[in-house]
Amino acid sequence: MGNKPQDGQNPDKIFMANFSKVMGGLGVIFVICIVAAGLFASGDIRDDEGQTALMKERLAPIGKVVTDPEMLVQASAETETSREPYTGAQVVERVCGACHNAGVLDAPKSGDNAAWAQRFxxxxxxxLVKHSIEGYNAMPARGGDSSLSDxxxxxxVKALLEDADVSI
Incomplete structure (x- = not known):
């Protein structure tokens, strides 16, 4: 390091000598790190049942891919949580209002009598209910919440129509 070739010295030999010193120093640091890790390690976690269970939990798959339609229906039925049915107003507030309150992508605005009366x-x-369930134009099926029942x-839909003073 810092060696300059003198007359008659080969620069490649100087480079290799310096490179060997650097690699030797890194090797010594590596050995020191390995020894220190061995001294400070708390033991093998594979020997501890609690740690093994934690490790298995962290390594467990977070989901699975289902391509068979019958298995998909069964898997979705298993994961559904039971809840009390929402009222129409609750569904509008939680799901439909995201687009219908602001008129996103030409959705008829809540309370707009002319737009709702024309559609009705x-x-x-x-x-209107069929389109809401299956999706229509830019509106996703069930407003994007697949957990909603028919x-x-x-x-x-009735709540949106009532809000717009459309008589059903």
């Missing part, structure tokens, strides 16, 4: 007159309640969606 042209399509009727059953078609009855909850129907009640939400």
């Amino acid at each position: 007159d042209e399509k009727g309640l059953d078609t 009855d909850e969606v129907r009640d939400a």
Whole structure:
């Protein structure tokens, strides 16, 4: 390090000598780290049942991929949590209002009598409910909440129509 080639010295030999010193120093540091880790280690966690259980829990898969439609229905039924059904107003507040309050992507705004009356007159309640359940244009099925039942969606459509003073 800092050695300059003198007359008659090969620069490659100087480089290799310096490189060997650096690698030797790193090797010594590596050995010191390994010895220190051995001294400070708390033991093998594989010997402790509690640590083994924690390790297995952390390494367990977080989910699984299901491609069989029958298994998909069964898996979704197993993961559904039971809850009290939402009222139409609750569904509008929790789900539908995200788009209908602001008119996102041309969604009819809550309380807009002209927009809701036109849709109701042209399509009727059953078609509006069908579109709400299956999705229509930019609106996702069930407003994006797949946990909503058909009855909850129907009640939400009725609540939106009532909010716009459309007589059903």
